[in-house]
Amino acid sequence: MRLMSDIRRLIEEKVGRPLETGVDLKNLSNFKIGGPADYYFAAATLDELRTVVSIAINARFRYYTIGGGFNLLFDDAGFRGLIIRNMCRGLDFEPDSFRLTALGGTPLSDLTSFCRDRGLGGMEFLAGIPGTVGGAVFGNAGAFGRSIGELLTETVLMNSSGVERRGVPPGDLEFGYRDSRLKRTREIVLSADFRPIPGEKSAVASCMDAYLALRAERHPARDMAYAGSYFKNPLGPDGKRTAAGKLLEQVGAKQLTVGGAAVYHGHGNFIFNRGDATAADIRQLAAILKARVKDRFGVGLEEEVIFLPAEPAGV
Numbered sequence: 001m002r003l004m005s006d007i008r009r010l011i012e013e014k015v016g017r018p019l020e021t022g023v024d025l026k027n028l029s030n031f032k033i034g035g036p037a038d039y040y041f042a043a044a045t046l047d048e049l050r051t052v053v054s055i056a057i058n059a060r061f062r063y064y065t066i067g068g069g070f071n072l073l074f075d076d077a078g079f080r081g082l083i084i085r086n087m088c089r090g091l092d093f094e095p096d097s098f099r100l101t102a103l104g105g106t107p108l109s110d111l112t113s114f115c116r117d118r119g120l121g122g123m124e125f126l127a128g129i130p131g132t133v134g135g136a137v138f139g140n141a142g143a144f145g146r147s148i149g150e151l152l153t154e155t156v157l158m159n160s161s162g163v164e165r166r167g168v169p170p171g172d173l174e175f176g177y178r179d180s181r182l183k184r185t186r187e188i189v190l191s192a193d194f195r196p197i198p199g200e201k202s203a204v205a206s207c208m209d210a211y212l213a214l215r216a217e218r219h220p221a222r223d224m225a226y227a228g229s230y231f232k233n234p235l236g237p238d239g240k241r242t243a244a245g246k247l248l249e250q251v252g253a254k255q256l257t258v259g260g261a262a263v264y265h266g267h268g269n270f271i272f273n274r275g276d277a278t279a280a281d282i283r284q285l286a287a288i289l290k291a292r293v294k295d296r297f298g299v300g301l302e303e304e305v306i307f308l309p310a311e312p313a314g315v
């Protein structure tokens, strides 16, 4: 591994600005939890992203790429290494081929607004899901029984050796329920292509509004510090998924708190930060919930939220 001073100098030379140090991760996560990252870089362009990731890979320096931080629980001790935030945003639509390309750091809300403004259909169910296109592809984000993997036509990826692969078809990404190959390979989504369906502006807009209204009924106020569903919906013996929230509510989830962490009164699968929660509080509460569901139903819940440990053991 190269000396950190060399890596910092190299990054500054190549991208023209220094790494930030001691950045509080709580400001980069919707949970509003997390200690300082040793180093932090917000990549605004693909060139910056490629350069900084490549330098970290070549130096064998620990790094982790994030998008909007809506599905991440950072550690109370922060992160020993470099956090790279993908802020490379941009959308390009080719009317002849109907190809819509989004850079990985584009907010999903930009993508859905773009489709709404132009009457491009098929993506309506994504309206209201926070985060970036890259984060959504990573976790195959979705709602109402559909997910982003169904909409992709191809992607551009950067692998963990820094090699870029263009024209990667969705079949290669091994999409599953809230899952993709990226969870195992740590490839980075540089861009994603979609082929929307021609539609009427008003029809696309009213379909998105209907989804947004349904979301507003289920989800708490937008300023609540949480990461959406904490656990995935488990698969039953009949091959169907059961709502984790239903199981959790039957084991008294809604009454539970640990330190500053609590379960939202309106939904058993939403764990939130009441203001002063630590990552340890959130994880302890999640462990209690998991144990109760296991004891009562024999079902092993799996976290949808990703915990990023401070020390290299995990990542």
Ligand SMILES: Cc1cc2nc3c(=O)[nH]c(=O)nc-3n(C[C@H](O)[C@H](O)[C@H](O)COP(=O)(O)OP(=O)(O)OC[C@H]3O[C@@H](n4cnc5c(N)ncnc54)[C@H](O)[C@@H]3O)c2cc1C
Pocket (backbone or CB within 6 Å): 030, 064, 065, 066, 067, 068, 069, 070, 071, 072, 086, 104, 105, 128, 129, 130, 131, 132, 133, 134, 135, 136, 137, 138, 139, 140, 141, 142, 143, 182, 187, 188, 189, 190, 219, 226, 227, 228, 229, 306
């Ligand atoms: C209020 C609320 C509602 C939510 N509703 C839903 C919902 O309906 N459906 C749903 O599926 N999720 C939902 N979520 C969870 C969250 O919005 C999604 O998981 C989203 O896709 C996270 O995107 P992000 O950019 O914030 O990713 P982050 O949280 O920043 O990162 C999550 C993971 O993605 C990886 N990642 C990020 N960018 C890239 C990239 N470019 N290439 C490769 N990997 C990358 C990171 O390394 C990390 O492992 C909700 C969350 C909140 C707070």
